[in-house]
Structure formats: C-alpha cells, structure tokens
Amino acid sequence: MKKMGMLLFVLLAAQTLQAQTDDFKAFREQIQSDFRGFRKGIMDRYVEFLDAVWAEYETMAGRHRVTVPKPVVAPVYTPPVEPVVEAPVEPIVVEPETPVEPETPTVPQEPQQPTVPKVPTTPKVPSTPKVPSPSVPQIRFTLYGLQLAVPAPKLEATLRSVNQQEVVAFWKKINDSDTKACVEGMQQLATNYRLGDWCTLKAMEQYCSIWAKGNEVAARVMAQYLMLSMGYDVRLAIAGNGVYLLLPFEQKVYANTYITVDNTRYYIYPNTMPENSRIYSCSIPTGEECGRHLDLIINPAYLLPKDSHTFTVSYGGLSAQGSVNRNVIALQQEYPSMDIYCYAASIADEEVRRSVVEQLKSQVESMDEAEASNALLHFVQSAFEYKTDGQQFGDGVEKSFFFDETLYFPYCDCEDRSIFYAYLVREILGLDVLLVGYPGHECTAVALSEAPPSSTGFIYKGKMYYICDPTYIGADIGMCMPDYVDEKPKVEEWY
Numbered sequence: 001m002k003k004m005g006m007l008l009f010v011l012l013a014a015q016t017l018q019a020q021t022d023d024f025k026a027f028r029e030q031i032q033s034d035f036r037g038f039r040k041g042i043m044d045r046y047v048e049f050l051d052a053v054w055a056e057y058e059t060m061a062g063r064h065r066v067t068v069p070k071p072v073v074a075p076v077y078t079p080p081v082e083p084v085v086e087a088p089v090e091p092i093v094v095e096p097e098t099p100v101e102p103e104t105p106t107v108p109q110e111p112q113q114p115t116v117p118k119v120p121t122t123p124k125v126p127s128t129p130k131v132p133s134p135s136v137p138q139i140r141f142t143l144y145g146l147q148l149a150v151p152a153p154k155l156e157a158t159l160r161s162v163n164q165q166e167v168v169a170f171w172k173k174i175n176d177s178d179t180k181a182c183v184e185g186m187q188q189l190a191t192n193y194r195l196g197d198w199c200t201l202k203a204m205e206q207y208c209s210i211w212a213k214g215n216e217v218a219a220r221v222m223a224q225y226l227m228l229s230m231g232y233d234v235r236l237a238i239a240g241n242g243v244y245l246l247l248p249f250e251q252k253v254y255a256n257t258y259i260t261v262d263n264t265r266y267y268i269y270p271n272t273m274p275e276n277s278r279i280y281s282c283s284i285p286t287g288e289e290c291g292r293h294l295d296l297i298i299n300p301a302y303l304l305p306k307d308s309h310t311f312t313v314s315y316g317g318l319s320a321q322g323s324v325n326r327n328v329i330a331l332q333q334e335y336p337s338m339d340i341y342c343y344a345a346s347i348a349d350e351e352v353r354r355s356v357v358e359q360l361k362s363q364v365e366s367m368d369e370a371e372a373s374n375a376l377l378h379f380v381q382s383a384f385e386y387k388t389d390g391q392q393f394g395d396g397v398e399k400s401f402f403f404d405e406t407l408y409f410p411y412c413d414c415e416d417r418s419i420f421y422a423y424l425v426r427e428i429l430g431l432d433v434l435l436v437g438y439p440g441h442e443c444t445a446v447a448l449s450e451a452p453p454s455s456t457g458f459i460y461k462g463k464m465y466y467i468c469d470p471t472y473i474g475a476d477i478g479m480c481m482p483d484y485v486d487e488k489p490k491v492e493e494w495y
Contacts, residue, residue: 237279
C-alpha cells in the first residue's frame with residue numbers, strides 16, 4: 001500500500017512538473033510571439049518615420065563629472081596632541097542631474113607584470129552557441145577574446161552617400177531583405193556569453209564593419225537596423241559627412257555629446273560630434289514605443305575567455321593574490337564614463353571578486369566589527385599606490401575603475417579605492433556602506449553598531465553612518481580628512 005502511495009505521489013509530481021514545464025514553454029512562446037509582433041509593428045512604422053521630414057537638433061556638450069582637482073598626494077593622518085571630537089555633518093542625497101563629467105579617457109598602457117607566483121584559477125568556459133549550417137555564409141570576428149560567427153546579411157553594402165533619401169532607401173532595402181538569421185545569431189551570442197547591452201553594441205559594431213568592408217556609412221545604417229530589430233531604441237542620425245547612432249542609456253553618461261528628444265537624452269555614437277553642431281534624425285511621435293534603453297550596469301558577469309594577469313596586494317597582515325582577466329579589462333577601457341555608483345554596482349568577473357573576498361574574509365574572521373573594518377580600511381589605504389588619473393594616464397583624463405581594474409593598474413585614486421573598500425565591507429562584514437562624495441574627493445560611510453572613537457558621521461534614512469576614507473592614509477574608521485569635516489557629503493546608494 002505504501003509503495004502504491006509513493007507511486008501515485010511520483011506520478012502526481014511528474015504531472016505537476018510537466019504542467020509547470022508546459023506553462024513555462026507557453027509563457028516563453030508568448031513572450032517571443034509578443035516580441036515578434038512588437039518588432040514587426042515597429043519596423044513597419046519606422047519606415048513611415050524615416051519617410052517623413054527629419055528634425056534638426058542641436059547637440060549639447062556632455063557635462064564633466066569632475067571639475068574640482070583631486071589631491072595630488074594622498075594625505076597622511078597625523079594624530080592630534082589632544083583628542084578632537086569631530087562634529088557630524090548633515091548629508092544630502094545625490095541628485096541625478098548634479099554630477100559633472102570627465103574627459104573621455106585614452107586607453108592606458110598595460111602595466112608591467114608583477115613578479116609574483118601565479119595562483120591557479122579555474123577559468124570559466126563560456127556556453128557554446130549552436131553551430132550554424134555551413135551553407136550559410138558567416139561573418140567571423142573577435143570580441144574581447146571571443147571567436148564569434150554570425151550569419152551574414154543577404155545584401156551588399158552599396159550605400160556610400162549620407163543624403164537622407166539614399167540613406168532611407170538603403171534602410172528599406174535592408175528591411176526588405178532576410179535578416180532573421182543575423183538578428184537571431186547576434187541575440188544568441190549576447191545570451192550565451194552574457195554580453196550585456198554595451199558589449200552587444202560593440203559586437204554589432206565589429207560585425208557590421210566587417211560586412212561593410214570599410215564602408216562606414218552602410219555599416220552604421222545596418223547596425224542601427226539590427227539593434228532596433230533586437231529591441232533597442234537605437235536611432236539613426238546624419239550630420240556633416242557622417243551617419244551616427246543615437247543611444248539612450250538607462251544611466252547618465254558623461255563627456256559625450258547628446259541631443260534631447262521628448263526629455264530623453266540620446267547620446268551621439270561614436271562620440272566625435274562637436275558641441276552646438278547640427279544633426280538630423282527622423283521624428284518619432286511622442287509616446288511611440290521604439291524599444292528599450294541600453295543598461296550599462298554589468299550584471300550578470302561576462303563569460304569571456306581568460307587571459308590572466310596576476311596580482312598580489314598586501315598590507316598590515318592582510319593579503320590577496322590571484323589574476324584578473326585582460327579581456328574584461330579591455331572591455332572596461334572602452335566603457336562610457338558614468339556615475340561612481342554604476343562602477344560599484346557592476347560585476348564584470350565573479351571569479352575575481354569571490355577569490356579576493358574569500359581570502360580576506362578568512363584573515364579577519366577572528367576580529368570584531370570595528371577591528372575588521374579598520375583592518376580592511378588600512379589595507380586599502382596602503383596596499384595600493386595613489387596617483388590621480390591625470391598623473392597615471394595623462395593630463396585631462398578622468399577614469400573611474402571597476403573592481404577588477406584596481407587590481408590591474410599600478411595606481412588608483414580616491415573613487416577607485418572607495419568602490420573597492422565598499423564592496424569588501426559589504427561582502428565580508430555584511431555591513432551597510434554608502435559611497436560619499438565631496439568636492440574633488442570620494443570616500444565611504446559605513447553603518448557600524450557602535451560609534452568609533454573618532455566619529456565623523458551622519459544619519460541617513462534613520463541609520464547612523466561613519467566616514468571611512470580609503471585615501472586618508474593611516475586614518476581609522478570614523479575619521480574624515482580635515483578639509484572636508486565641515487562639508488556636506490553627497491550620498492550615493494549603489495545596491
């Protein structure tokens with residue numbers, strides 16, 4: 001009888017599982033059907049938009065995220081003769097329109113390989129995409145170490161002119177051709193390797209450039225068409241002797257010329273347009289849904305082949321070693337300039353972060369909250385050498401680092417250290433931590449259970465946070481650089 005009951009349970013469970021599977025398949029098919037319907041609808045309407053009179057827009061100069069110079073040398077804490085109680089300051093929340101933006105950084109030279117023993121790592125093996133039929137002509141290209149192949153468009157890159165009528169006629173020619181295999185192939189690569197929106201754009205750029213055989217005008221029109229087909233609200237624009245893409249981002253981007261359409265910023269790509277110049281694009285009716293914006297936050301992590309660059313960092317009894325992926329670094333060097341929180345919230349390589357966290361966590365696990373916070377703070381203050389971006393990469397360069405880049409380049413500055421420390425505190429100690437901005441400086445604030453001896457801090461959303469400055473060498477938790485004690489910090493949430 002018990003066996004019969006168990007058999008009935010198994011059969012019912014199997015039926016339930018099959019029903020759930022069927023429901024999921026039906027749900028997925030409905031989503032795909034809805035997207036195909038949306039795609040067909042927008043492509044049909046887009047032809048009408050292109051045929052109408054194109055609107056003229058004035059380009060706006062991208063703002064600078066940083067205008068106040070950073071400290072040329074990281075200040076060193078000098079203990080006072082008599083204890084000084086630092087008064088807390090009242091925080092303000094960062095508003096999205098207030099940041100200033102840096103100049104577009106040049107790609108820095110690769111630093112010298114440190115002479116440290118190489119730590120074995122288990123490389124991630126990217127999912128293998130379906131191999132297309134050999135009979136279908138392929139465009140093969142390399143993207144950050146990936147060897148990729150996507151079916152080629154079934155037409156030639158004949159467009160040479162930037163005349164509006166000829167551009168529209170070529171767009172229609174693409175629309176009348178069979179691009180299904182191109183779109184599906186690119187979408188499959190983006191999914192299999194977790195390329196994200198920016199990396200998908202870079203893949204599309206390479207793919208279309210190879211197809212067009214150096215015909216930049218035709219390549220841009222094809223890239224816009226295929227990105228639109230993949231569900232992105234990427235628009236086409238003409239200016240001077242060139243064709244450009246108009247990219248709407250979820251995040252604010254700095255040092256990039258843009259136009260504003262219906263209160264949305266569309267950034268000029270590539271970013272070679274001078275400010276206050278004229279650019280033309282087809283008019284889209286207000287409220288018309290043309291697809292999604294590009295999200296620049298990197299999560300989930302990429303699946304890129306490993307090209308290892310070893311690192312070792314140590315100070316005060318704490319140390320971490322391992323390797324970062326040069327392919328990830330190369331991608332990050334081409335990233336647009338964003339707000340600090342975007343770098344902190346992005347996870348480009350899970351393996352590197354997990355390794356660093358596990359190593360340091362085992363070294364502070366016997367410490368209490370305050371001791372561990374201080375140990376990690378002193379570690380970040382002194383395990384990395386300080387230089388501003390201008391000192392490291394050249395005058396006018398302002399480059400914020402992702403977590404991986406801080407372990408890759410020989411020097412880092414205040415926001416890079418803050419991003420790094422904030423992640424360690426959250427992941428190792430489980431504490432709430434904020435990114436905190438002052439004019440020309442970035443640090444963190446941590447919610448500690450007890451006030452440290454020196455307690456510069458503030459109340460934010462009902463919780464007390466204490467300044468922890470990874471650039472104030474030798475300073476403990478709760479200590480603020482003297483120049484900023486009376487300044488009101490700007491708070492950025494990043495998770």
